Amino acid sequence: MTESSFKMVMVRMKTKFYEGEHPSALSAFNQMINVAKGKQIVVFLDYDGTLSPIVSDPECAFMSDQMREAVRNVSNCFPTAIISGRSREKVFDFVKLNTLYYSGSHGMDTMGPALKNNSYDINYQRRSVDKEGNEFIVFQPAQDFLPAVKKILIEVTKRTQHIQGVAIEDNRFCLSVHYRHVKDEDYGRLEEEVKLVLANNPDFHMTRGKKVLEIRPSIKWNKGDALKYLLETLGYHKSSDVFPIYIGDDRTDEDAFKVIKERGQGYPIIVSSTPRDTVALHSLRNPSEVQLFLDRLSRWGSDNATTNHQ
Numbered sequence: 502m503t504e505s506s507f508k509m510v511m512v513r514m515k516t517k518f519y520e521g522e523h524p525s526a527l528s529a530f531n532q533m534i535n536v537a538k539g540k541q542i543v544v545f546l547d548y549d550g551t552l553s554p555i556v557s558d559p560e561c562a563f564m565s566d567q568m569r570e571a572v573r574n575v576s577n578c579f580p581t582a583i584i585s586g587r588s589r590e591k592v593f594d595f596v597k598l599n600t601l602y603y604s605g606s607h608g609m610d611t612m613g614p615a616l617k618n619n620s621y622d623i624n625y626q627r628r629s630v631d632k633e634g635n636e637f638i639v640f641q642p643a644q645d646f647l648p649a650v651k652k653i654l655i656e657v658t659k660r661t662q663h664i665q666g667v668a669i670e671d672n673r674f675c676l677s678v679h680y681r682h683v684k685d686e687d688y689g690r691l692e693e694e695v696k697l698v699l700a701n702n703p704d705f706h707m708t709r710g711k712k713v714l715e716i717r718p719s720i721k722w723n724k725g726d727a728l729k730y731l732l733e734t735l736g737y738h739k740s741s742d743v744f745p746i747y748i749g750d751d752r753t754d755e756d757a758f759k760v761i762k763e764r765g766q767g768y769p770i771i772v773s774s775t776p777r778d779t780v781a782l783h784s785l786r787n788p789s790e791v792q793l794f795l796d797r798l799s800r801w802g803s804d805n806a807t808t809n810h811q
């Protein structure tokens with residue numbers, strides 16, 4: 502056997518094992534939904550790589566009209582939120598639906614229901630009203646870091662401007678340093694520059710995503726915390742009958758998967774076409790499969806009105 506055919510056999514074996522451990526949420530749909538029957542489903546969605554395919558220009562990560570329709574239909578049946586690494590405003594610009602809750606900056610900027618007396622720090626919450634007059638609460642636990650993020654944006658842009666292909670994205674409470682178009686031989690220099698910026702700003706740390714280095718404030722807050730926050734403000738925090746479904750493709754989504762696993766109820770679903778290290782229980786291969794899953798979920802939701810939300 503040649504080296505390349507051996508590698509192919511290994512990939513196939515790994516894929517088979519992965520699919521055994523993380524069955525397709527499409528094939529397992531009926532079993533999944535049987536477990537959720539009679540419970541309040543709440544849907545959480547990541548954006549990039551989940552609702553839109555990964556593309557080379559982050560500014561062009563548009564979702565299709567069909568996907569928008571699928572998300573709209575799901576949100577008409579169940580409370581639905583998008584939790585993204587992007588800024589909240591940018592995700593809204595892509596999604597353009599008023600029937601959802603939005604959480605940006607990896608959960609550090611959440612616009613959720615206006616529940617009075619939630620257990621979170623009042624100093625980081627403010628009331629907001631949308632164009633239709635609906636009241637929300639915006640929770641920004643990293644608010645104190647905003648001036649420093651702005652300073653770091655200037656510093657990191659200056660330090661990396663001589664490296665061809667770098668694109669810096671301002672995600673409000675965190676920054677994305679994209680290197681998809683950086684030459685392999687320049688990557689080391691880029692990482693070095695980002696690390697130097699962090700050395701000057703010890704209250705921040707770096708995480709890694711898909712061809713992106715992310716600079717984030719070092720507070721104990723991630724997508725999993727945003728999921729908990731939204732469940733509480735939706736009024737489901739203590740309910741044993743709530744059933745969160747979270748669909749995401751990135752490492753940062755693992756924090757939300759863990760929260761669902763710890764709750765012991767709900768489904769963490771990973772979007773990946775290749776085997777991945779994950780705590781998710783089910784898988785979908787790509788955004789097209791996510792759309793099929795959402796379509797089935799909303800069809801089931803509208804046929805089973807007892808679990809629907811107002």
Ligand SMILES: O=P(O)(O)OC[C@H]1O[C@H](O[C@H]2O[C@H](CO)[C@@H](O)[C@H](O)[C@H]2O)[C@H](O)[C@@H](O)[C@@H]1O
Pocket residue numbers: 547548549550554555556557558559560562584585586587670672677679681710711712713715751753
């Ligand atoms: O939490 P997410 O909604 O998945 O956001 C994570 C990052 O997604 C975006 O970057 C990724 O998608 C881009 C468009 O497909 C792609 O060009 C890039 O290489 C990927 O890393 C977004 O631009 C980042 O700011 C988000 O943090």
